[in-house]
Amino acid sequence: xxxxxxxxxxxxxxxxxxxxxxxxxxxxxxxxxxxxxxxxxxxxxxxxxxxxxxxxxxxxxxxxxxxxxxxxxxxxxxxxxxxxxxxxxxxxxxxxxxxxxxxxxxxxxxxxxxxxxxxxxxxxxxxxxxxxxxxxxxxxxxxxxxxxxxxxxxxxxxxxxxxxxxxxxxxxxxxxxxxxxxxxxxxxxxxxxxxxxxxxxxxxxxxxxxxxxxxxxxxxxxxxxxxxxxxxxxxxxxxxxxxxxxxxxxxxxxxxxxxxxxxxxxxxxxxxxxxxxxxxxxxxxxxxxxxxxxxxxxxxxxxxxxxxxxxxxxxxxxxxxxxxxxxxxxxxxxxxxxxxxxxxxxxxxxxxxxxxxxxxxxxxxxxxxxxxxxxxxxxxxxxxxxxxxxxxxxxxxxxxxxxxxxxxxxxxxxxxxxxxxxxxxxxxxxxxxxxxxxxxxxxxxxxxxxxxxx
Amino acid sequence: xxxxxxxxxxxxxxxxxxxxxxxxxxxxxxxxxxxxxxxxxxxxxxxxxxxxxxxxxxxxxxxxxxxxxxxxxxxxxxxxxxxxxxxxxxxxxxxxxxxxxxxxxxxxxxxxxxxxxxxxxxxxxxxxxxxxxxxxxxxxxxxxxxxxxxxxxxxxxxxxxxxxxxxxxxxxxxxxxxxxxxxxxxxxxxxxxxxxxxxxxxxxxxxxxxxxxxxxxxxxxxxxxxxxxxxxxxxxxxxxxxxxxxxxxxxxxxxxxxxxxxxxxxxxxxxxxxxxxxxxxxxxxxxxxxxxxxxxxxxxxxxxxxxxxxxxxxxxxxxxxxxxxxxxxxxxxxxxxxxxxxxxxxxxxxxxxxxxxxxxxxxxxxxxxxxxxxxxxxxxxxxxxxxxxxxxxxxxxxxxxxxxxxxxxxxxxxxxxxxxxxxxxxxxxxxxxxxxxxxxxxxxxxxxxxxxxx
Numbered sequence: 001x002x003x004x005x006x007x008x009x010x011x012x013x014x015x016x017x018x019x020x021x022x023x024x025x026x027x028x029x030x031x032x033x034x035x036x037x038x039x040x041x042x043x044x045x046x047x048x049x050x051x052x053x054x055x056x057x058x059x060x061x062x063x064x065x066x067x068x069x070x071x072x073x074x075x076x077x078x079x080x081x082x083x084x085x086x087x088x089x090x091x092x093x094x095x096x097x098x099x100x101x102x103x104x105x106x107x108x109x110x111x112x113x114x115x116x117x118x119x120x121x122x123x124x125x126x127x128x129x130x131x132x133x134x135x136x137x138x139x140x141x142x143x144x145x146x147x148x149x150x151x152x153x154x155x156x157x158x159x160x161x162x163x164x165x166x167x168x169x170x171x172x173x174x175x176x177x178x179x180x181x182x183x184x185x186x187x188x189x190x191x192x193x194x195x196x197x198x199x200x201x202x203x204x205x206x207x208x209x210x211x212x213x214x215x216x217x218x219x220x221x222x223x224x225x226x227x228x229x230x231x232x233x234x235x236x237x238x239x240x241x242x243x244x245x246x247x248x249x250x251x252x253x254x255x256x257x258x259x260x261x262x263x264x265x266x267x268x269x270x271x272x273x274x275x276x277x278x279x280x281x282x283x284x285x286x287x288x289x290x291x292x293x294x295x296x297x298x299x300x301x302x303x304x305x306x307x308x309x310x311x312x313x314x315x316x317x318x319x320x321x322x323x324x325x326x327x328x329x330x331x332x333x334x335x336x337x338x339x340x341x342x343x344x345x346x347x348x349x350x351x352x353x354x355x356x357x358x359x360x361x362x363x364x365x366x367x368x369x370x371x372x373x374x375x376x377x378x379x380x381x382x383x384x385x386x387x388x389x390x391x392x393x394x395x396x397x398x399x400x401x402x403x404x405x406x407x408x409x410x411x412x413x414x415x416x417x418x419x420x421x422x423x424x425x426x427x428x429x430x431x432x433x434x435x436x437x438x439x440x441x442x443x444x445x446x447x448x449x450x451x452x453x454x
Numbered sequence: 455x456x457x458x459x460x461x462x463x464x465x466x467x468x469x470x471x472x473x474x475x476x477x478x479x480x481x482x483x484x485x486x487x488x489x490x491x492x493x494x495x496x497x498x499x500x501x502x503x504x505x506x507x508x509x510x511x512x513x514x515x516x517x518x519x520x521x522x523x524x525x526x527x528x529x530x531x532x533x534x535x536x537x538x539x540x541x542x543x544x545x546x547x548x549x550x551x552x553x554x555x556x557x558x559x560x561x562x563x564x565x566x567x568x569x570x571x572x573x574x575x576x577x578x579x580x581x582x583x584x585x586x587x588x589x590x591x592x593x594x595x596x597x598x599x600x601x602x603x604x605x606x607x608x609x610x611x612x613x614x615x616x617x618x619x620x621x622x623x624x625x626x627x628x629x630x631x632x633x634x635x636x637x638x639x640x641x642x643x644x645x646x647x648x649x650x651x652x653x654x655x656x657x658x659x660x661x662x663x664x665x666x667x668x669x670x671x672x673x674x675x676x677x678x679x680x681x682x683x684x685x686x687x688x689x690x691x692x693x694x695x696x697x698x699x700x701x702x703x704x705x706x707x708x709x710x711x712x713x714x715x716x717x718x719x720x721x722x723x724x725x726x727x728x729x730x731x732x733x734x735x736x737x738x739x740x741x742x743x744x745x746x747x748x749x750x751x752x753x754x755x756x757x758x759x760x761x762x763x764x765x766x767x768x769x770x771x772x773x774x775x776x777x778x779x780x781x782x783x784x785x786x787x788x789x790x791x792x793x794x795x796x797x798x799x800x801x802x803x804x805x806x807x808x809x810x811x812x813x814x815x816x817x818x819x820x821x822x823x824x825x826x827x828x829x830x831x832x833x834x835x836x837x838x839x840x841x842x843x844x845x846x847x848x849x850x851x852x853x854x855x856x857x858x859x860x861x862x863x864x865x866x867x868x869x870x871x872x873x874x875x876x877x878x879x880x881x882x883x884x885x886x887x888x889x890x891x892x893x894x895x896x897x898x899x900x901x902x903x904x905x906x907x908x
Binding site: 408 | 548549551552574595602605606609618623625629630633634636637638650661663685690692693731796824826862865867868872876879880883884887888890893894
């Protein structure tokens with residue numbers, strides 16, 4: 001096998017233990033050693049690798065930056081890891097057609113650096129945008145703070161070049177902004193977590209940069225009350241460009257990071273960002289303030305430079321939690337649940353009850369305008385009992401979301417970490433339909449086997 | 455078979471010649487007689503009908519309002535037509551969750567009437583919105599004038615209840631605004647033209663109604679120059695809520711309909727609509743005027759009541775063409791091509807050359823901001839020679855779009871009318887992937903057989 005792979009990619013393959021260890025996991029707790037690490041340079045190589053692996057029934061797992069939080073890029077069945085991060089060229093800035101053509105290894109932030117001087121941006125903004133790759137974002141339908149207004153990665157993919165399990169190369173779309181011609185293969189591959197094919201190129205729609213942004217931040221007696229304010233704002237027909245919750249534990253952490261941070265002293269906080277023209281942002285911010293004022297403890301606005309430290313702190317939050325207790329580590333489990341907006345207060349209450357009863361400290365923050373609550377559980381990783389309680393808490397949080405009509409993952413994906421919930425999440429027959437589709441495109445089951453409950 | 459169907463739906467089945475004739479075609483030239491017309495009242499009935507038809511290899515074609523323009527609802531292989539227009543209840547207005555739950559027979563305009571008092575709307579707006587059904591819109595991923603800003607039907611479907619070929623009932627999504635859990639079955643069914651399952655219920659996202667709209671209309675020396683202006687506006691990062699072209703033939707027709715219409719006397723016209731707050735619309739309209747002024751013959755703005763007759767006339771255009779010559783009829787063929795925005799001027803030029811060389815008069819209008827050009831060809835339907843030339847013109851228009859990297863359909867779908875172009879449109883291997891997916895969900899091929907080039 002090593003020799004056959006070398007014939008395709010030359011020295012860009014390795015089976016050394018050190019390399020295999022480096023590629024054994026993503027940013028989740030899921031791991032497994034690959035047999036080979038391969039770094040393809042182009043579509044032709046990927047196609048030949050797939051033909052080889054399909055012929056020999058060797059599992060293939062694609063990997064971008066390895067920043068996934070569900071084990072999607074972890075090679076739990078061995079085989080080949082395809083490190084796509086080397087295919088990282090922006091091939092074309094076709095801005096007259098409002099699109100760019102990129103290879104999958106392009107880092108999201110780098111794409112935005114290239115777009116900014118032209119007045120455009122690629123809206124999906126995961127917390128990992130300074131290192132995650134476009135290929136990973138497409139495979140997990142990533143989003144972030146702005147999806148409440150701008151939608152998820154799914155909304156921005158116009159075309160994919162995909163290598164199928166047997167090495168065939170297809171395009172799923174075109175450069176047309178609108179087309180009604182055949183099944184929407186593009187969106188079938190978006191979010192398919194590497195189980196249907198290997199993405200080797202993408203045509204992405206871009207959006208004009210907004211001229212102005214403005215922030216309204218309001219604090220509330222409880223996280224539940226904060227959730228009620230979110231419902232009230234949306235019911236008024238206001239669409240913020242971001243709508244984030246930071247519970248009081250999160251605020252405590254942020255104050256440890258930056259004691260001068262201009263955030264309220266008390267309560268649970270919602271950040272509403274609005275964007276657009278100068279006048280329309282001022283108007284929308286005023287409306288939000290009016291809706292929230294009767295429910296809030298404090299409320300104020302920020303614009304321009306004043307917003308920067310607040311957003312910078314918000315972005316740090318996932319990592320900053322260690323400031324609360326240096327002996328403890330945040331573990332990403334049960335971290336990405338979501339519910340229909342109306343159920344946000346109920347979800348917050350249930351999560352509070354669960355973490356209190358299990359005795360694990362938790363920070364709650366996230367994209368509450370999408371119904372997405374990131375629960376940050378942290379434990380002493382040297383204490384097996386805390387691991388047990390962590391698993392119990394994560395499981396209960398997942399089940400709480402499901403019982404409220406919610407989802408075990410809003411934006412991080414299923415991978416292996418959440419695979420056990422798939423039948424309950426989508427329904428037994430829908431899961432069977434997914435399995436049938438998987439089988440029709442990958443009959444030998446070599447693409448990322450074991451993932452997504454397929 | 456009739457008796458078995460009666461056992462399921464009682465008197466709501468017919469095999470009379472008159473009924474079969476009424477259901478033999480949609481609004482296209484494609485036709486074929488069904489053997490039975492069935493009007494199901496609920497999901498359970500649809501499921502039992504599918505089980506029966508699957509067992510006996512009887513084709514099933516779903517039909518909404520029959521306003522399709524590609525033969526999608528024409529039962530060309532006989533069998534059962536399922537008339538879904540009786541399942542027309544708005545089941546739930548769940549506006550706190552920014553969504554509604556509807557049956558597939560709900561007419562688009564009626565849904566918007568129900569939403570308007572609450573300050574919301576369902577953005578996709580096909581020209582047929584006063585009679586087309588939500589089920590049809592989902593099956594063909596319909597759109598219209600506003601998709602340039604608001605996206606197509608695809609962007610608004612959160613969940614579908616679908617009856618599969620063998621009678622199983624699945625849900626494809628949920629009430630969550632954001633979820634990353636499994637394949638995007640929702641978007642696989644959107645635009646699948648009744649070939650993968652029967653839609654019996656839909657959860658739709660709705661959007662807040664904009665407060666203000668404003669219109670900029672500019673006339674140009676040629677339709678090509680008008681196309682250049684569109685590129686220039688988009689390159690400036692302006693996103694209009696509509697961007698329509700009306701060529702000079704179209705304007706002539708509109709003036710016959712309403713001689714007082716406030717449109718330019720000369721040239722080819724682009725209508726740019728912007729929406730949002732009062733100030734932001736004024737600002738965007740000003741920007742558009744500034745970009746277009748150096749290229750335009752005349753340019754002016756309209757707002758409020760002044761816009762109404764212009765949009766009303768625009769909506770009439772497809773039917774109004776007979777005013778130009780009462781002996782001639784518009785035939786919908788080659789009517790829905792699209793190209794990447796940059797190619798709009800080239801497409802317009804090619805279409806002009808084709809219609810001139812074939813000697814068939816044509817009106818060109820459409821959603822040019824999406825690259826979508828509706829070409830209205832009209833002929834004396836009693837003249838076989840004109841029919842021949844019409845077919846030649848339509849074929850050349852389709853091939854012109856394809857040669858420019860475009861699409862044979864932007865929003866009307868493939869059906870049977872455009873099935874012959876599918877391999878060239880999506881590529882041979884992509885079409886094979888679509889066939890494999892179709893086979894995995896409908897192994898006996900009973901769902902809308904013969905359509906989409908599958």
